[in-house]
Amino acid sequence: MTDPEMLERITARRAELDELEERLVKQLSEVRAERDELAVAERVWQRMSEQLAEERAQAGSPVVRVAGRAVGLIPDRGPGVEESALPSDYQRIMAAVRQVGGPAACRVIGETLGLNTEARGKLEPLRAKLTKLADRGWLHKRGDGKFTVRP
Template sequence: MAQDPEPDLRGLITARRAELEVQAEKLSQQLQEVRDELEELAVAERVARRLAEQVRTEAERTATGPAGQVAGRAVLAVPPRERGMDEAVLPADYQRIMEVERRADGPVMVKQVCGELGIASAPARSEAMRAKLNQLVERGWLRKLVDGKFTTTL
């Protein structure tokens, strides 16, 4: 008597369906993990963009110097140096930087200025000091040498 091939076929189909359902579940989990990571990357990208914009804005503000008001007119906190102009026109923190420069035996490095003023040598602090020194260079109060050191223009 011949055996009915249909029951064997049903068993194979059922087994294959179970394998595919397990594989589909694994793929579904992997897809969800990929989607979660894509969302995390999108959030990280937005945060990085915001931080970059803040840094850019702060750099622009530092480069142009904080503006103040004198007689209702906007003026730069660090004015361009003109002949006969005294350091007294500079804000107090810039006057202290100029004092360190004058007392030095020669050109100074950023870390020397920080040390003389009692400012921590952490990168954020030294970069803020470098920005101030560069601003004094841009406005004609100091010179920056090729080795990165700063000196008075006198």
């Protein structure tokens, strides 16, 4: 091999390596940019997860003021919402419906709770709470007006 031929091969190889280096630098830049984006996404996800956990903890038994009285809100039943999120009187109602063991009329639930069931008017507040629990997905209100706990 002559010297000019060797020099030509070296020059060609140097050009190939320069081109390869340029592609690798570009690819490395893209990898670093994507990695930076993933780091930002991870921080945002972490912050949102913490906020959601805090909101769920605070939503345990939300209370608002109505006409100067503290009134517990009934959360909708859904993933991650435990029965313990209900105000205590609603938790007792849920336990009473379970205790009856099947479709239960308002009067039977009232008796289980120890309420005066002789006067119809005394059961209306309980019926309203049962209906509210059914509307929020905690109970199922059947066509015959009886209630069961949703599985």
